Amino acid sequence: MKKIYNAAVLGCAHIAVRSLIPELFNSPRFNLAAVASRVASKAESIAKQYRGAAWGTYDEIINDETIDLVYIPLPNSIHYEWIMKALKNGKHVLCEKSLVTEYQHMEEIISYARKQNLLVAENFQFRFHSQHAWVLKALAEKRIGEIRIFRSSFGFPPLPDDNIRYSKDLGGGALFDAGAYPLKAMQFALPDCHFVMKSATLYNKNSDVDIYGGVYLDCPEGVVAELAFGFDNFYQCSYEIWGSAGKISATRAFTAPPGFKPHILLETNAGTEDLEMPADNHFQNMLSHIADCLDSGDFEEEYRQDLKQAAYIKQALELAR
Secondary structure (H helix, E strand, O other), rough: OOOOEEEEEEOOOOOHHHHHHOOOOOOOEEEEEEEEEEOOHHHHHHHHHOOHHHHHHHHHHHHHOOEEEEEEEOHHHHHHHHHHHHHHHEEEEEEEEEEOHHHHHHHHHHHHHHHHHEEEEEEOHHHHOHHHHHHHHHHHHOOOOOOOEEEEEEOOOOOOOOOHHOOOOOOOOOOOOOHHHHHHHHHOOOOOEEEEEEEEEEOOOOOOOOOOEEEEEEHHHOOOEEEEEOOOOOOOOEEEEEOOOEEEEEEOOOOOOOOOOOOOEEEEOEEEEEEOOOOOOOOHHHHHHHHHHHEEEEEEEEHHHHHHHHHEEEEOOOOOO
């Protein structure tokens, strides 16, 4: 019988309440033991709904020896602080993207986590959706020949003015948020991309954060990656992989909810196929993966991905500036 791990949530952000808290509650591998919020009534309301404990401070969860893993959906600017506090109290960590706003912090986090053999995972649940496994299999079978270009776009219309994504002090900006998804998706198809060649962002004069932009990366064999993102855009949530003999397009790449059947377009000289993929629950798949990592104690692949993602963002920020 597989072990069930006790999980707790630091903060009642919208993404946590909407997605991760219900999925943790329904996971066969995790027990949602506690929720903390700086607004006590909010924590009490959610804890009552999911039969967990409600705490008024994050430190109460961090110091609880019965908690195995903490999920951190706090603003980007304080991820480093609470990740390190969790690790120093022997907790594994699942944290919202982007994990850090400074690459040096990522190096410190992974160095400490590695010494203590603790997991640090970035919450990109979309990478566990089965549609991407289909794409990777098609690439391995050379159904579109050799890869020439990877393109991806993730962006949406403007958000309310008080949204934390527009706060520089809280680590806002489109690159840390929407831009992180195409960068992550690129690593499916092009795991050996060298570095960011070019980056451009447009800043909002009122909030002093980037609201849209693009990144161009150099990869082996002359392959390139072109990525676009934004908070002031017509909605896009896709990637396409253009090859020497065809093209694959994922039209709902990052936000296919449980029960939704995404479509993959496969274009070759034989014509275009609109392939309906099975519905899947990438949240539960991710939680199963995390539990399997905890079972094995092998976290090196997650460390590698954390560092690589943070390095790409660092390069993109430097070039954009």
